[in-house]
Amino acid sequence: MIDIQNLTKQFGSHISLDNVTTQIKKNDYTALMGPNGAGKTTLIRSIMGYYHPSSGSVHINGLDPIKNRTKVLDSIAFVPQLPPPIKLSLNELMKYIHASSNVNIEEIMHYANEMKLDINANLNKSFFKLSGGMKQKMLIAISLAKNSEIIIYDEPTANLDPKARDDFYRLLKDNEKERISLFVTHRLDEIKDIVNREIYMDLGKIISDEKI
Template identity: 40%
Template sequence: MIEIDGLSKAFRKSKVIDKLSLKVGAGERVALIGANGAGKTTLIRCVLGEYVAEGKVRVFGLDPRARRSDVLRRIGFVPQLPPPLKMTVSDLVDFACGVSAAEAGRVSGVARELGLDFSEIAGRPFVKLSGGQKQKLLIAIALGRDASLLILDEPAANLDPVARQKFFRLLAERRDDTMIMSSHRVDEVAALVTRVIEMDRGVISFDQRMAEDRLNSATMRVRVEMSLVEPAFAAALAQWGFSGDAGGRVWSGEVAGPDRLRFLCLLSHYSGSIFSTSLDEAESVETPFATASLNV
């Protein structure tokens, strides 16, 4: 579905993506996380063919720069920042449906589910909508078409709580779609994804595949042994309810199923201080996590 090999992108003298390689297969649902400036949005823009960059990018086997129209026709995309489009909402929806052979009725239907009455805003310029209205409409356009790849860059940032809940339910219904969703909140998307990728300074610092039926399952028993005592790491583990030995190097505790992704990302932040980590599911003998050593 997506193949990236040796991708590098710099703006002036600042390198934002540094020799990054990545493959995302059909049906994978990826949470792309990382701090601001980590390179998440730049990576997404390269996949969409917006930037000229070094290295190789292929989407559906096509070069997204050379075959951009063919690639974008098959992608549902929600940007982090809504574009300053002056066309009316109706014209925008007609245009989006025209290039993707989608039905405007499906788009307006998704908008209604998110709490946006299409008939009330159809004649208004997109740029004049509120932040929440723009986000709901862009989500409706992305989900209202038969896209085999969804790329969502902080899609829930401007949504009210009710709309967020409905939005995540709509995503959960599209279990067969390939998805890349950038988010600052791992716990928010944990139930939707099968893989977590964390970026830091233009490289992938953490990449963990999760068994789909185990994302919200049994409690996980964890043992962490530090190579050196790291006070900040110890404090973070203590906040999770872990207990340490007398020397403060070996910590043990339990993590609830829904919190797995968030905890694994915590471990990735302190990978340089970890000597070994074991994870066992409390209610299963043979699982993807059973007596496994985590390499971070």
Template identity: 40%
Template sequence: MIELKQLRKRFRGRQVLQGIDLSIERGHRIALIGSNGAGKTTLIRCLLGEYRFEGEVLLDGVNPRVQREQVLAKVGFVPQLPPPLRMPVGQLIRFSSSLCQSDPKQIHGLAAELGFDADKFRSQPFVKLSGGQKQKLLIAIALGRQAEILVMDEPAANLDPAARKVFFQILAEKKERSAMLISSHRLDEVASLVNRVIELDQGTVILDDRVADLVDMSSSLSCKVGLIQPEPAFAQAIGDWGFESDESGRIWNGSIPGPDRLRFLALLSRYAALLASIQMQETPDAA
């Protein structure tokens, strides 16, 4: 589906990508990890045909530099940084859907599921939206097309927990028929979403490993957290996840998306001295 052969990219004499060879098939969900400057974003930009490069890049046998429009019709892309577009929301949705002959109603529907009312903001310039609103709309545009290849750069960084749950459920629906490339600085943010990990360092692949595909992306966990004593800072942090406490403020109940379990445990670890008990159990119905 995606073939990279001896991919090289140089900026002002500096070799950013150094002869990368990769093959990515349908059903592969890849975490592309590495520190800043490792080459992750440059690789993605080459895949999208935005950069000139040495070597060969093919998406379903098509060169993204030569037949860019044909390639972009197959790709759903979520950038790390939202572009500074002044185009109104409604116009942006119509324009994006026209590029791949998709239905704008599909994008509106996905945006609503993620918690963004695109119709309400149809006249609002994209650049005036909040960070979370921009991210939800960009995800809806990328996933609202029948894209066979999903390329996402820190896709859930600005999403609230409720939107993250919907996002994971949408990805679960697409996992068998699409290839996914998810770029992140931190493996724990995306570990539960992927079945393959590729790590870059100074433009070179230093790790390409298949991982256990055990987490259902549409799964949900019911959670109960007990505290030694109430703590306002903890109440604020866990309240953002939709948890509710009993009258004592020491027992908190809620649910989290299955793929977010590591992220949730990282939150709890910040309050380790307060914790009396943690119970997590997968629920049979993720809806």
């Protein structure tokens, strides 16, 4: 469970999160929505322990994501909106993911193939030099192979063409299990068949939180 209590995050005089309280539980497939600057990304980064709260608390399965960051991140699969500048080749990246998170390389390759990413043809290419769509497909493949209790996707289809988007949502449906899924998105129509909850944020606050 993700338990957020009276969470405030301030950067200088700007309040990015304003006394946010919510719980996201197992089997909550949640769309996190709101305009740019609403606080969505700050909330995600607080959940993952990237940001220290100005006040309030975040706990993931009872653990503080800052004090117990390694253990918390072991339970989370995350795909960011902007792929990180990883200089490793795909082969090196998969070996690193396997060594650091015990993710099966064959599983990564399976999901990459399902996303129509030909890993074998790009095995020795730098992740950094791939197209935006290829990077996103690789990150999605890793996230699905990790088989985590919590998956967080921040605008995961932003760099994908329509066919790749269909493949992504098909894989999510095919891999439904008891877990927490959190989608930061502007495209509720795309995920309406996947999510069962919608949280809408604006100006650092939760404006609405509804089961759908």
